[in-house]
Amino acid sequence: MTTFLSALAGKAAEKWLALLLLPGVVYLAGVAAAVVLGHAHALDPAELQLAIDRLAAHPGASSAGAILLVAAGVLAAATLAGMCARASAVVVECLWTSRGDRWPGRxxxxRRVHRWQRADAACEAAGTRAELARAMERREAIALVRPRRPTWIGDRLHAADQRVYDAYGLELGAAWPRLWLTVPDAVRAELLSAREAYGAAFGLAGWAALYLLLGAWWWPALCAAAVVAATAWIRGRSATAVFADLVEATVDLHAITLAQELGLTGERPALTREVGDAITTTLRKDPPPDPHRDPPGAV
Incomplete structure (x- = not known):
C-alpha cells in the first residue's frame, strides 16, 4: 500500500507540474511583462532590462528569506493561475459542446444544417463512385450525421450517439456505464487516455481565455491568446474524433458481451464469410454498395 500511495503521489505531482505549475509560471512572466512594459513599451527589451536591474539592486534581493518567500509566492500564484485556467476550460467545454437551444447557437x-444539406445533395447527385467518395468526404468534414450542435466538436460527440442508435437501436447513455464494466482493462486504458487528451485540449482553451484577459494591459498577450486558442481548437477536434471513434469501436466490439452478460443473447455464431461481410457492413455503418455504380477509382 505504501508503494502504491507513493506512486500515486508521484503521478499527482507530475500532473500538477505539467498542467498547473509550468504554464502558470509562463503566464506569470506575461503578467510581469504587462506590469512593467504595458502597451507603450510592449516589446522594448531595454525597459525590461532596467526593471530587472532595479529589482536586483533592491536590498531584499540578497536575503535568503526574501528569496524563499518570493519563490513560494510565485508557486502559489502559478498554481492559482492554473486553477483559473481549468475553471475557464470548463466554461469553454460547455460552449463547444452546447446543444444550441438559444441564440446565437440556433x-x-x-448554418451548419444548410451546409450539410448542400453536401448531402451533392452525394445524391454523384454519378460515379469517385464523385460519391469526394462528396461524402466533404459532407463528413461538416458532420457525420445531420448537424444538431453549433460546433463541429459538439456534433462529433452527438454523431457517436446517433450512429450507435441507428446501427443497433442502442441508447448509448443508458448502456455505457454497464458496458464500461464489461470491457477489458486495455480498452478502458485507451478510452481514459483519449479522454485525457480531450480534456487537455480544453485546458489549452482555458489558458487562451486568460491570455485574452491579459491582452487588455499588454497587447502581445492577444497574439499568444490567438495562437493558444487555435492550437486548442485543432487539438480539440483531433482528440474529439479519436475519443468518439473509440467509443463507437467499444460498442462495436463489446456490446455483444454486454448483451450476453444480461442474458439477452445466446452463444456467438461461427465466423463465416457471410458473418464477415455482415460485420464489415455493420462496422462501416454505410449503406451497401450500389452494383450499378462504377467500381472504385473509376472517373
Missing amino acids: LLVR
Missing part, C-alpha cells in the same frame, strides 16, 4: 446550427 443560428449556428441552422
